[in-house]
Amino acid sequence: MPMVLLECDKDIPERSKHIYLKVEGEDQRDFLPISNAATIPGTLSERGCAFCGAKLVIGGVLKDTIQMIHGPIGCAYDTWHTKRYPTDNGHFNMKYVWSTDMKESHIVFGGEKRLEKSINEAFDEMPDIKRMFVYTTCPTALIGDDIKAVAKKVMQERPDVDIFCCECPGFAGVSQSKGHHVLNINWINEKVGTVEPEITSEYTMNFIGDFNIQGDTQLLDQYWKRLGIQVVAHFTGNGTYDDLRAMHKAQLNVVNCARSSGYIANELKKQYGIPRLDIDSWGFSYMAEGIRKICSFFGIEERGEKLIAEEYAKWKPQLDWYKERLQGTKMAIWTGGPRLWHWTKSVEDDLGVQVVAMSSKFGHQEDVEKVIARGGAGTYYIDDGNELEFFEIIDLVKPEVIFTGPRVGELVKKLHIPYVNGHGYHNGPYMGFEGFVNLARDMYNAKANPLLKLAATDIRGGNKAALKEAAE
Amino acid sequence: MSEQQVKELFDYCQVRYLWQFFSRSWDREENIEGIVNAANDMFHGRVIKKHTPMERLFYADAKEMVKDFRENFPWIEQLEPTKITEILDGLKSMLREYTITKSLNHELNHSLY
Numbered sequence: 002m003p004m005v006l007l008e009c010d011k012d013i014p015e016r017s018k019h020i021y022l023k024v025e026g027e028d029q030r031d032f033l034p035i036s037n038a039a040t041i042p043g044t045l046s047e048r049g050c051a052f053c054g055a056k057l058v059i060g061g062v063l064k065d066t067i068q069m070i071h072g073p074i075g076c077a078y079d080t081w082h083t084k085r086y087p088t089d090n091g092h093f094n095m096k097y098v099w100s101t102d103m104k105e106s107h108i109v110f111g112g113e114k115r116l117e118k119s120i121n122e123a124f125d126e127m128p129d130i131k132r133m134f135v136y137t138t139c140p141t142a143l144i145g146d147d148i149k150a151v152a153k154k155v156m157q158e159r160p161d162v163d164i165f166c167c168e169c170p171g172f173a174g175v176s177q178s179k180g181h182h183v184l185n186i187n188w189i190n191e192k193v194g195t196v197e198p199e200i201t202s203e204y205t206m207n208f209i210g211d212f213n214i215q216g217d218t219q220l221l222d223q224y225w226k227r228l229g230i231q232v233v234a235h236f237t238g239n240g241t242y243d244d245l246r247a248m249h250k251a252q253l254n255v256v257n258c259a260r261s262s263g264y265i266a267n268e269l270k271k272q273y274g275i276p277r278l279d280i281d282s283w284g285f286s287y288m289a290e291g292i293r294k295i296c297s298f299f300g301i302e303e304r305g306e307k308l309i310a311e312e313y314a315k316w317k318p319q320l321d322w323y324k325e326r327l328q329g330t331k332m333a334i335w336t337g338g339p340r341l342w343h344w345t346k347s348v349e350d351d352l353g354v355q356v357v358a359m360s361s362k363f364g365h366q367e368d369v370e371k372v373i374a375r376g377g378a379g380t381y382y383i384d385d386g387n388e389l390e391f392f393e394i395i396d397l398v399k400p401e402v403i404f405t406g407p408r409v410g411e412l413v414k415k416l417h418i419p420y421v422n423g424h425g426y427h428n429g430p431y432m433g434f435e436g437f438v439n440l441a442r443d444m445y446n447a448k449a450n451p452l453l454k455l456a457a458t459d460i461r462g463g464n465k466a467a468l469k470e471a472a473e
Numbered sequence: 474m475s476e477q478q479v480k481e482l483f484d485y486c487q488v489r490y491l492w493q494f495f496s497r498s499w500d501r502e503e504n505i506e507g508i509v510n511a512a513n514d515m516f517h518g519r520v521i522k523k524h525t526p527m528e529r530l531f532y533a534d535a536k537e538m539v540k541d542f543r544e545n546f547p548w549i550e551q552l553e554p555t556k557i558t559e560i561l562d563g564l565k566s567m568l569r570e571y572t573i574t575k576s577l578n579h580e581l582n583h584s585l586y
Contacts, residue, residue, distance in 0.1 A: 028487075028571065029571065029576070029577065030570075030571055030575040032577075033576075037580075186586075252526065253526070263496055263586075264586050267495075267496055267500070267586040268586060270500075271586075274526060276526045276527055276530040277530075278530060278533065278534075279491035279492060279495075280491070281491070293533075293536075293537055294533040294534060294536075295533070297532060297533035297537075298529050298530060298532075298533040300523075365580060366577070366578040366579060366580055367494055367496060367578060367580065370494055370572070370578055371491070371494045374488060374494075375488045
């Protein structure tokens with residue numbers, strides 16, 4: 002019975018097609034849970050919307066770009082400040098949020114004039130900023146506001162500005178994954194090839210699918226500088242709008258997050274003949290392997306070996322200290338999609354940690370294939386999981402630490418299970434050699450924290466006040 | 474050709490390499506063919522072609538794979554060159570079967586990325 006119907010799902014038996022328990026001797030030819038499919042009515046999904054996938058994950062990372070959200074104010078607020086992607090110019094992207102603040106009358110009479118006014122206001126208020134993304138949202142898409150026409154008019158009137166329109170309302174797909182796709186494809190079709198970059202190195206690449214979560218990009222950038230490789234564009238960690246317009250000039254596309262950004266790497270290969278190299282940037286042996294492959298591509302293997310030796314000498318003893326203490330820890334990973342397959346073997350190989358359950362919000366079948374290939378038998382693989390399922394899975398596999406988002410994190414903390422922020426990190430960056438030591442430290446601190454035991458101890462003695470649950 | 478030896482290499486590839494899991498059937502096929510062929514050339518001590526960007530990419534991936542195979546499966550060095558080719562051909566077939574022909578991934582043959 003490899004596909005699993007959990008007790009909590011007995012009234013929505015379709016959920017069994019999304020939950021898989023790997024058994025020894027089975028592989029992804031035998032069973033592949035359904036993924037990237039519409040959420041089943043009756044399950045409380047934890048997915049985001051398609052607009053969120055475009056804005057919060059990819060566009061909003063850029064450090065020199067106004068993110069104009071054409072919709073009600075909530076669409077702006079709820080996709081701002083919930084990810085931690087700093088920049089080296091004072092975190093412009095995290096300081097400000099922009100919205101056309103659509104109200105009922107604008108919906109009734111149309112919002113194009115309001116959008117035009119908002120775009121001009123934003124550029125006037127921030128005269129140093131000349132680049133903008135405009136996003137449509139559910140209501141403005143439904144009333145048919147032509148955001149491209151508005152952007153074109155503004156660009157004609159203000160020739161020094163450039164605007165990219167992302168027409169991906171929240172309802173456009175089954176999850177945030179659709180927003181990744183729309184932004185990737187529209188960007189390459191409309192903007193790549195419109196700027197010629199200054200080439201300063203014999204070796205050039207784009208680094209794709211890394212969003213500078215707590216400084217990931219900036220940490221890896223030190224490696225590329227030491228290797229003498231010019232990163233033409235970061236898609237999109239600590240990146241700029243115009244760098245992304247110049248992606249066609251790189252010799253190699255190095256891809257970390259293949260789910261959010263594989264599309265643009267595929268298109269750069271198809272349209273410009275730039276090869277795509279997928280790597281894992283989390284974990285010591287994976288990171289070393291990635292560096293070796295990049296250096297082999299450019300014929301600078303000796304530089305790569307020197308860098309790896311220096312980094313191992315500096316960080317491996319610290320990793321080993323944590324490995325000694327984390328060996329055998331049972332871990333659950335409940336994140337978006339790719340971190341399941343990026344992490345499951347790296348925590349096992351580098352830290353001796355055993356991953357017992359993995360849940361993906363928006364992974365596609367390609368991601369599920371990867372994670373089942375890399376993951377162990379006896380591990381649960383869940384697509385689009387919900388809270389009740391998480392409770393049941395916790396009972397079944399008893400994880401000792403859970404890497405997930407803050408909302409599910411609050412849930413598991415109440416069960417006195419250590420939680421680490423698997424999206425925005427606790428104390429990152431987590432990529433690279435130094436980063437994986439940070440991950441190990443956060444895992445160790447979460448697990449060894451004495452507060453967990455204290456929080457589970459009821460000190461009220463005999464004076465317990467009976468609490469009535471709201472649901473009773 | 475020893476099926477057991479092919480399976481050992483295949484199992485290692487499955488947990489290690491992302492190139493077999495690209496988005497579509499055709500680019501999975503391209504990677505499997507290009508990388509395993511380059512690896513075969515390396516085992517035979519042939520000069521590897523690195524004229525085009527794709528040849529350089531296959532070289533980079535194959536080089537790591539050959540190193541990994543030599544470290545983890547020392548028996549491979551003891552084999553006759555023709556035997557190595559047979560085993561790597563078996564590896565290609567197995568990779569194709571798992572990731573393309575018998576894959577349950579319905580997106581593999583979609584015309585768009």
